[in-house]
Amino acid sequence: MGASNADEELRLLDDVLRSLPPAAVNDLLTLRLCPQCILRLFGKYGPIYTHYSRISTVLAEVVQHQPSSDDPLLKESANEDGICSVCFGILQFICVDEKQTLVNKGCASDFAALIYELARKDGHQADSLSLEVSIPPIIVENENAVRLSMKQKYSSEDWFQEMLQSEFISVKDALKLSITEPLETLLGVKSGSSSFRVRLTYTSSEMPMKTDNGKENNQGSKKRKIGKRSEITDTEVHLKQCSDSLQEIKSFRLLEKISACSLEVLCSSTPIYIGGRYLKYSRNVSQSRWIIDDERMGEASVEEIVGTSILPLCKGDNYKFHAAGREDIDVRMLGSGRPFLLEIQNPRMLPSELSLKEMETKINSLEGKLVKVKNLKVVDEQGWTLMREGEAEKQKQYAALVWISRQLEDKDLVTISSLKDLKLLQRTPVRVLHRRSPLEREKIIHSMSIEKMSGSTQYFLLHLCTQAGTYIKEFVHGDLGRTYPSLGSILGCRVEILQLDVTDVKMDCFLTE
Incomplete structure (x- = not known):
């Protein structure tokens, strides 16, 4: 069944590529656009993206690419490294890592494996995934320049009018479409709204494009959200208005040399909250850590005793201690105890009810028995608001x-x-x-x-x-x-x-x- 599906997708890919206008595709290839970006500009997306390694070969065969140089936009677009002049290598799975080394994974599955290894090393445990992508503004600007060039040459042709009516897919959405499925398989989870987030942040040292008069091109800086998938810029709206002047198009130039974007991969989880009540038996223990002129006030604090005990249980980066009011350092907290929330930042795992009970016993058995806790439990993200509302009354x-x-x-x-x-x-x-x-x-x-x-x-x-x-x-x-x-x-x-x-x-x- 798997082989049959793959064959069907390859046939679909061939049909899609054959439907593209050869002359326009030739121009885009000469502009050093990657196959992914060419398909995006024509509004083509779907399972064909998973066959990235085949697209370039089939595209050249079907279109019989022969570069030309009669467009003023093409004259200064040389790119010897083979990096796409629009997506800067993002959809080619080429990037510069934190060691300033050029990384070329070549396909979506290998790139997803890179992200998976980073998440695994960080020790995150999750049952779902939220994928976020951030790209530099110059990518949108380059894309707009290419689309303006296409309008100048092909606005009167029927396929161009059809292209304007098709749903546009952005670079970030195309990347998500390519790597989500293999990433889900590797992590063993489904994507969607999740407390576990994988954020891919691409940055570029390239400056915005310049017009012939030396001014920066700021077109495309304002965005309007259309549906769940598309981002349509002011320049794209401009493309649909036939009465607009085409004089500005001649002033756009793509960068002479394209460098791959730097990529930072950050795996993180939204904070979790551990709620409970604490009792303080010492008149020399403050509620929070208290330092004056580098000198500690009191022998300890409730915040540190509770926080440093629970943090390793959740494998978090840090913690914040929130309590329903406070008492002076020389005032004991007795009776049923004072409600508190411990906010664990970037937790790698969610503690079980049993592990929290065991942690209660551990804290309550600490030497000196300065502080005790009770009723430890995980509460939802509205816990902070509820505690503050309750505190007022x-x-x-x-x-x-x-x-x-x-x-x-x-x-x-x-x-x-x-x-x-x-x-x-x-x-x-x-x-x-x-x-x-x-x-x-x-x-x-x-x-x-x-x-x-x-x-x-x-x-x-x-x-x-x-x-x-x-x-x-x-x-x-x-x-x-x-x-x-x-x-x-x-x-x-x-x-x-x-x-x-x-x-x-x-x-x-x-x-x-």
């Missing part, structure tokens, strides 16, 4: 060890417990004015209660439930009047906070307990 519960300048009385307990949804105005605290804007924020203390401590009349535990973003330390001592009312103003005496713990973070999102 969350409530936080605290337990604070407080000192009062007088003896604590029973009426103080009644006064505090009776306050519900207490509104405060908080100006930016003195301790953070050096890094935050001086603003006034309205916050709410939803509820409070006092727990006496046996053997002491001036120390007690204060339990609070507050709106997200409330400065608790400043609410207790007043911050020189910058927070009002404060616990001190309510009790009518001086109060100081000695220790503070977050005991719960309640929020309605995907990380809810």
Whole structure:
């Protein structure tokens, strides 16, 4: 069946080539266009592209190519290296690699094998593929110059009018058409919308074409998207307008020497997000890495403990740590923990549910047990938005060890417990004015209660439930009047906070307990 299909495709190729106008094909061959570009310009594409090695031979036989030089566009188009003057070798699978070595793969399957090896060495595991191609603008400009030349010579012929009506295929789409199938076979996946991307970036050192008066040709710089496949430029629209002047055509010149494009192949995956909750038991561990004047603040950070543990599991390049709010370095995070997302950049593999459970155990067993995590799981790309939306509505519960300048009385307990949804105005605290804007924020203390401590009349535990973003330390001592009312103003005496713990973070999102 495979041989039969190949024979049918070769017969189709022969029919397509025989249908092309010989004189125009001769001109294009003289212009050093590769067979792929010739077929593109005539709107021919399909399975015939997979037989690239046969096209050139059959084309010469059918058309009986005999170069001529009566077109002003042909006089300066010498190209001794055999590189196409339009696609710069892209559709010939010729390129310059990162070592500045000329690479000539000759066919789509060999070129696809090159990409496959790069993806395999990088260790990517994927169940689908997204192929992206970027080409230099000069390729479009050269193509437009050739099409203008064809219009000058053949605009009155019927085949030219038919060509204008055919669907135009760009260099990048022709390349995708050629290599997608062999690449799918090698990788064992299907192409389409995918988190795994193979990006081919072609660049050229060649400058834009010059007209006779020395001005750059900027035609074709604006594009309009037509359908899913075609890109039609302003110059192509210009080709269809019979009343336009042809005088400019004589001023175009293709480059005298064509150099192959440099190619960069980048295999990458879109970020994945690992969500969970963390608990922090040390008063000397910051949430994120904290360095001031090259000196570390604290003995570690939640970000580093969690990130450096999970990153190797996903075989990613780097990570970013996002949390639903933050606590000061000297504040413990207890209770159900604080929701967080770990963004893994360019992951090579997606961790399983079992591997994440094992990672929880590993982190929670680290020496010192400064930090623990729970409920680790992979969340979708909307996780960041959901966490931020949930953060705005969350409530936080605290337990604070407080000192009062007088003896604590029973009426103080009644006064505090009776306050519900207490509104405060908080100006930016003195301790953070050096890094935050001086603003006034309205916050709410939803509820409070006092727990006496046996053997002491001036120390007690204060339990609070507050709106997200409330400065608790400043609410207790007043911050020189910058927070009002404060616990001190309510009790009518001086109060100081000695220790503070977050005991719960309640929020309605995907990380809810």
